[in-house]
Amino acid sequence: MQRQAVTLLLLGPAVVILGVLFVLPLGYFLVISFWRVVLFKLKPDATLANYNQVFELHLSTLIFTLELALVVSLLTTTLGFIFAYLIRFKAGRWGPALLFIAMITLFGGYLMKIYSWMTILGITGVLNTALLALGLVAEPLPWLFYNEGAVVVTLVNFLLPITILPIYAAMRGVTNVELEAARDLGAGVWRAFSDILVPRCQAGIAAGFALSFLLASGDYLTPQLVGGKVNMIGVQIAAQFGGIFNWPMGAAMSFVTLACSLGVVAAAMALLALWRPR
Secondary structure, three states: OHHHHHHHHHHHHHHHHHHHHHHHHHHHHHHHOOOEEEOOEEEOOOOOHHHHHHHHHOHHHHHHHHHHHHHHHHHHHHHHHHHHHHHHHHOHHHHHHHHHHHHHHHHOOHHHHHHHHHHHHOOOOHHHHHHHHOOOOOOOOHHHOOOHHHHHHHHHHHHHHHHHHHHHHHHOOOOHHHHHHHHHOOOOHHHHHHHHHHHHOHHHHHHHHHHHHHHHHOOOHHHHHOOOOOOOHHHHHHHHHHOOOOHHHHHHHHHHHHHHHHHHHHHHHHHHHOOOOO
8 A cells, every 4th residue: 555655656747737737728729719709809619610620611622731751751751660770780889879879869859850951952952952952953943842742751850860769769679689580580681671670669659659640630830831832731720729819710720630530549559460471
């Protein structure tokens, strides 16, 4: 009993912070998602009109956002798995240094990475300037910037370190002896990958995919700064709160996006769980 009391006492501050900063605001926005706005004032109500409008007016944007987030998360998870594999099994004594580089980029700042890619991909950016100087192009390439590709590249760069860490943590549980035993028994690279690495790293892969997908689907700064006319659902949600002052509509859009994103993540987890060694 005394140990349980100590555990509850230690967990108490974290639970209070989580409740005050996350659960209560989430509950508040869930309630007002059923309200209305009359003359720029919130009016308590119990209507599904906001949710109906989300599907009537913003369904195409929501689908596009989920598709783009899926592309970003698949690329990020794949690259994260490859990088974690290199650190764990191929880099040798350089492995900790590579892991440190991946971790230190987490402190680089989200906006700094966005502005860096703006500097690289812009009309007068580093890449276009280099191509012109080398004589490879006669004029700057406008398609490098303000499109879906620029959004994907920027988000992958931002989310890759977040994906690497859980995959690497799971991969640490796989020993060199297991892979060597598989090779001694005649297993090729793909067989060892499919029968040992993926099943043993499913938790890390799932965590990395979920983190990258949820963050990408809710992003609104990247499509505005590097996407130009790329219209993701996060941009419209931000406009509802900041410009139009229709908080009930913005809250309804947020919860629909969250529900759809969790549905995609759940489907991906179910597919990953079907992976079995042959």
